[in-house]
Amino acid sequence: MAIRKIPGGVTAAKGFSASCCAAGIKYQGRKDMAMLCSSVPCTVAGTFTSNLVKAAPVIWDQEAVHSGSPAQAVVVNAGIANAATGKTGMDLCRATAEYTGQTLGIAPEAVLLGSTGVIGPQLPLEKLCTGISVMAGTLSDSLQAGTEASKAIMTTDTVHKEYAVSFELPPADGSVPVTVHLGGMSKGSGMIHPNMCTMLGYLTTDCAISPALLQKALSDVVPDTFNMISVDGDTSTNDTLLVLANGLAGNRPITAEDDSWLLFREALFSICRDLAVLMASDGEGATHLMEMRVCHADTKENARILARSVVSSSLVKAMVFGRDANCGRILCALGYAGPVFDPARLELFLTGEKDTLCFFRDGCVQDFDEEAAAAILAEKAVRFSCDLHMGDQEATAWGCDLTYDYVKINGDYRS
Amino acid sequence: MAIRKIPGGVTAAKGFSASCCAAGIKYQGRKDMAMLCSSVPCTVAGTFTSNLVKAAPVIWDQEAVHSGSPAQAVVVNAGIANAATGKTGMDLCRATAEYTGQTLGIAPEAVLLGSTGVIGPQLPLEKLCTGISVMAGTLSDSLQAGTEASKAIMTTDTVHKEYAVSFELPPADGSVPVTVHLGGMSKGSGMIHPNMCTMLGYLTTDCAISPALLQKALSDVVPDTFNMISVDGDTSTNDTLLVLANGLAGNRPITAEDDSWLLFREALFSICRDLAVLMASDGEGATHLMEMRVCHADTKENARILARSVVSSSLVKAMVFGRDANCGRILCALGYAGPVFDPARLELFLTGEKDTLCFFRDGCVQDFDEEAAAAILAEKAVRFSCDLHMGDQEATAWGCDLTYDYVKINGDYRS
Numbered sequence: 001m002a003i004r005k006i007p008g009g010v011t012a013a014k015g016f017s018a019s020c021c022a023a024g025i026k027y028q029g030r031k032d033m034a035m036l037c038s039s040v041p042c043t044v045a046g047t048f049t050s051n052l053v054k055a056a057p058v059i060w061d062q063e064a065v066h067s068g069s070p071a072q073a074v075v076v077n078a079g080i081a082n083a084a085t086g087k088t089g090m091d092l093c094r095a096t097a098e099y100t101g102q103t104l105g106i107a108p109e110a111v112l113l114g115s116t117g118v119i120g121p122q123l124p125l126e127k128l129c130t131g132i133s134v135m136a137g138t139l140s141d142s143l144q145a146g147t148e149a150s151k152a153i154m155t156t157d158t159v160h161k162e163y164a165v166s167f168e169l170p171p172a173d174g175s176v177p178v179t180v181h182l183g184g185m186s187k188g189s190g191m192i193h194p195n196m197c198t199m200l201g202y203l204t205t206d207c208a209i210s211p212a213l214l215q216k217a218l219s220d221v222v223p224d225t226f227n228m229i230s231v232d233g234d235t236s237t238n239d240t241l242l243v244l245a246n247g248l249a250g251n252r253p254i255t256a257e258d259d260s261w262l263l264f265r266e267a268l269f270s271i272c273r274d275l276a277v278l279m280a281s282d283g284e285g286a287t288h289l290m291e292m293r294v295c296h297a298d299t300k301e302n303a304r305i306l307a308r309s310v311v312s313s314s315l316v317k318a319m320v321f322g323r324d325a326n327c328g329r330i331l332c333a334l335g336y337a338g339p340v341f342d343p344a345r346l347e348l349f350l351t352g353e354k355d356t357l358c359f360f361r362d363g364c365v366q367d368f369d370e371e372a373a374a375a376i377l378a379e380k381a382v383r384f385s386c387d388l389h390m391g392d393q394e395a396t397a398w399g400c401d402l403t404y405d406y407v408k409i410n411g412d413y414r415s
Numbered sequence: 416m417a418i419r420k421i422p423g424g425v426t427a428a429k430g431f432s433a434s435c436c437a438a439g440i441k442y443q444g445r446k447d448m449a450m451l452c453s454s455v456p457c458t459v460a461g462t463f464t465s466n467l468v469k470a471a472p473v474i475w476d477q478e479a480v481h482s483g484s485p486a487q488a489v490v491v492n493a494g495i496a497n498a499a500t501g502k503t504g505m506d507l508c509r510a511t512a513e514y515t516g517q518t519l520g521i522a523p524e525a526v527l528l529g530s531t532g533v534i535g536p537q538l539p540l541e542k543l544c545t546g547i548s549v550m551a552g553t554l555s556d557s558l559q560a561g562t563e564a565s566k567a568i569m570t571t572d573t574v575h576k577e578y579a580v581s582f583e584l585p586p587a588d589g590s591v592p593v594t595v596h597l598g599g600m601s602k603g604s605g606m607i608h609p610n611m612c613t614m615l616g617y618l619t620t621d622c623a624i625s626p627a628l629l630q631k632a633l634s635d636v637v638p639d640t641f642n643m644i645s646v647d648g649d650t651s652t653n654d655t656l657l658v659l660a661n662g663l664a665g666n667r668p669i670t671a672e673d674d675s676w677l678l679f680r681e682a683l684f685s686i687c688r689d690l691a692v693l694m695a696s697d698g699e700g701a702t703h704l705m706e707m708r709v710c711h712a713d714t715k716e717n718a719r720i721l722a723r724s725v726v727s728s729s730l731v732k733a734m735v736f737g738r739d740a741n742c743g744r745i746l747c748a749l750g751y752a753g754p755v756f757d758p759a760r761l762e763l764f765l766t767g768e769k770d771t772l773c774f775f776r777d778g779c780v781q782d783f784d785e786e787a788a789a790a791i792l793a794e795k796a797v798r799f800s801c802d803l804h805m806g807d808q809e810a811t812a813w814g815c816d817l818t819y820d821y822v823k824i825n826g827d828y829r830s
Contacts (some may be wrong), residue, residue, distance in 0.1 A: 053750030053758050084746050086759070086778035119743020120780030234730045234744070235751035314729070315649045315825055322826030328534020329649070331499050335468030336650035343468050344501070363501035365535030402826075404819050410730055411737030411817075 002167065003267045009162025011146035012183035014206040014248040015039040017139040020152035023131030025124060026079030026117060031152035033128070034076045035100075035135040036202060041070035041110065042244040045215035047222050049239035055083035057113035058240055060093040064112055068211055071244055072106045074202055075132060076114035076153050078187070083119045083237040092123055099129045103136045114200045114240050116155055116187060150185035153200060156284050156409055157189045163274045165267050169251035169260050172208070180207045180249040182267050186241075186275045189231065189284045199279055201226065201241040203271060207264055208247035209254040216257075217265040218243055225272035228304065228397040230312045231283035243268070280311075280398035281381070285405030288320050288377075292330075293385040295394040302339035303395035309337035310384065311399030320382050321401035325350065325373035327359035330384060347387045352376030417582065418682045424577025426561035427598030429621040429663040430454040432554040435567035438546030440539060441494030441532060446567035448543070449491045450515075450550035451617060456485035456525065457659040460630035462637050464654035470498035472528035473655055475508040479527055483626055486659055487521045489617055490547060491529035491568050493602070498534040498652040507538055514544045518551045529615045529655050531570055531602060565600035568615060571824055572604045574697050578689045580682050584666035584675050587623070595622045595664040597682050601656075601690045604646065604699045614694055616641065616656040618686060622679055623662035624669040631672075632680040633658055640687035643719065643812040645727045646698035658683070695726075695813035696796070700820030703735050703792075707745075708800040710809040717754035718810035724752035725799065726814030735797050736816035740765065740788035742774035745799060762802045767791030 011018050020034040046065040048058050064071060075096060082089045093113055101108040115123065139145070150160040164183030171178045188199025209217075218241070226241060247253065254261045281289035292310040297303035310316055313333035319326045330348060334341070348360035350373060357368045357376070376382070382401075426433050435449040461480040463473050479486060490511060497504045512526040519526075530538065554560070565575040579598030586593045603614025624632075633656070641656060662668065669676045696704035707725040712718035725731055728748035734741045745763060749756070763775035765788060772783045772791070791797070797816075 049751075051747065051750040052755065053746050081743070084743050084758075084775060084778070084780045088779070118741065119747060234728055234747060237743075237747050237750060313649055314821075318822055318825030321822065324826070326533065328496070328499055328652075331468050332466060332534060332649060332652050335466040335652060336464075340467065343499075360499060363499070364503070365499045402822055404822050406729075407733055407736065407817055407819050407822060410733030411739070 008143035009146040012164035013181035018149040019135040034149035044071040056089035079117040082115040203243040206249035283400035285403040286400030298391040307397035317402035323377040423558035424561040427579035428596035433564040434550040449564035459486040471504035494532040497530040618658040621664035698815035700818040701815030713806040722812035732817035738792040
């Protein structure tokens with residue numbers, strides 16, 4: 001029942017193809033549109049930004065997912081977010097979906113849309129349509145096509161983000177287990193803060209699963225994966241995470257919360273966590289991934305709130321950049337987070353590849369080896385943890401350091 | 416009934432004296448301790464950090480204020496916060512107050528304490544006591560002494576912060592109105608975020624006022640002044656705002672919420688707002704003060720939440736630093752703040768010394784003059800506002816831009 005990491009991303013699962021093109025929407029000299037397509041209609045589930053100001057493609061996708069009708073293609077552009085664009089922006093979504101549907105020979109309602117980039121400007125429909133025609137003609141189910149698509153949707157990202165796994169499930173017919181594939185890509189580097197997934201993410205699987213259980217699995221894993229990362233505390237207007245399941249693996253369809261569903265959910269968790277951590281470590285300007293684990297909390301939600309508070313703190317983020325073990329800042333960020341705990345019982349740790357140091361215990365900052373701490377803080381991934389000694393719940397959050405380059409990227413450039 | 420700005424700070428009111436000294440607690444070559452003293456016992460009111468991890472002097476002052484007994488002196492040090500110091504830190508507070516009381520000939524319970532600086536280390540009692548002896552011997556009621564005290568409590572502040580006002584109240588005897596004075600000093604530059612005042616602030620007045628009405632006036636003005644500023648989203652462990660009233664002005668004591676109380680509260684609001692705005696504009700690394708006014712909100716609290724969300728947004732702060740009118744980020748920060756509003760009815764403005772530009776209206780980002788916007792964003796104070804068209808409530812929040820120097824200050828230096 002093991003989950004294995006396999007090469008590829010959105011085209012790792014059977015029946016999914018991808019393509020991309022340079023449509024010249026805002027960026028010049030690079031690819032800026034991507035298309036995903038399944039050879040057969042898919043069950044779809046999604047989670048979306050909690051921001052009250054929702055981009056037009058978010059509203060389009062929400063309606064599509066809530067309608068329960070199948071989806072078959074996704075069209076994404078980078079450069080312009082199609083947010084704060086009013087009725088014109090919604091009309092453009094419809095026109096884009098209609099053109100895509102016509103080009104691929106599917107219903108407009110089976111086309112999902114995603115946009116990322118600057119808020120405000122209207123998207124140029126003609127360029128979109130030209131791009132869609134090109135992409136429809138170059139769809140490929142190669143792993144490379146998935147990788148190229150994951151690059152085309154980048155904005156300030158410095159690395160493309162894709163993962164895929166496989167696992168075995170009972171077959172629809174016969175007795176030999178079938179291999180199910182689940183892969184995905186995501187983008188996101190700034191305007192990243194836990195509240196729905198703060199990015200664009202597209203997952204594909206050939207698993208046969210009912211719409212309700214697909215959505216439940218996704219809703220179960222998001223709070224501990226994409227919602228546990230922060231780059232800058234800003235929850236985007238465009239966050240969208242979609243999972244498309246086309247059923248081509250030939251497994252006995254998952255229609256109950258049985259062992260097969262639990263395994264599928266575990267695989268989904270694994271992809272979502274890996275993509276989320278990759279986004280945190282590729283936060284705008286980041287030089288370090290930061291991890292904060294809260295254990296022995298009274299409730300799961302309190303553990304999450306405390307862990308997120310630490311990775312969201314500007315002072316903790318600047319301290320990680322400066323490699324300065326000014327651990328009082330972590331304590332401070334736990335203290336203002338909201339959940340009640342007893343500072344006198346709290347223990348706070350820094351864990352490196354070789355050592356673990358205790359920063360705080362018995363109500364006092366401890367004497368620790370400053371050189372050892374500086375060595376750990378020089379590692380690429382900086383891992384803090386605390387033990388509240390209250391209950392049996394835990395949570396982990398991921399973020400990155402606050403650097404000159406974050407300020408440069410967001411001060412100098414209309415991203 | 417006018418409130419007049421007058422020179423000075425904590426020694427502007429009758430009967431208050433101040434002093435400071437270089438005790439060498441952490442900083443070298445500068446003054447790092449301050450003392451305030453009243454010639455007679457004072458009514459006292461205070462508000463304190465909401466952080467669960469409270470510094471020892473915060474706990475000491477809270478108990479003193481809640482006891483209702485009079486206060487007569489305040490001793491403050493910069494460099495070490497006496498936070499996360501456990502029982503040792505509390506014992507040190509008692510020893511410091513006892514030594515001060517003995518030196519000044521007052522009860523230890525009449526001595527209030529304040530500390531600011533790095534979290535974790537213990538304060539050196541001997542150095543504190545040496546400093547207290549020096550300061551007790553050099554107390555002065557000159558305006559200069561108040562100014563020097565406001566400089567001695569600075570940490571990463573670049574300017575000292577003091578204000579004073581006077582106003583007339585009915586006399587205790589006779590018919591000629593008496594002049595009442597109210598002054599204050601504060602410090603704060605980093606670890607500044609609205610939730611109680613996120614700083615140290617000390618206000619003095621010669622007004623005769625009951626403890627309950629002094630506290631009520633303070634509690635009334637803090638939510639719209641000190642709690643409406645943010646530098647970095649981090650609510651400190653040490654935030655303390657105290658007001659001491661010694662009654663020496665000779666006014667008819669304020670014992671009801673009458674016109675005199677309303678005038679006193681207005682004067683208190685004016686001092687608190689001016690000190691708060693000065694702290695925001697002196698935020699660590701700041702090159703701009705940022706103001707966000709939310710009007711026609713449905714409730715006062717929603718107006719506050721929305722205004723604070725904008726001045727706290729890293730992306731808005733970086734945009735102000737970069738002088739880039741990327742107004743979608745403001746809309747985004749309003750959208751994730753929590754309160755419900757209708758984006759289609761929202762209007763968003765940028766107001767400079769000469770012009771006001773509309774950024775957003777009718778659900779769309781507007782075409783605005785980019786050059787005019789860049790010129791306004793080059794002004795020292797950048798003022799945004801929005802109209803929700805919902806009700807009659809409004810609030811204003813203040814913050815600053817996010818700059819390379821913020822990262823430098825907090826990455827390079829154990830502040």
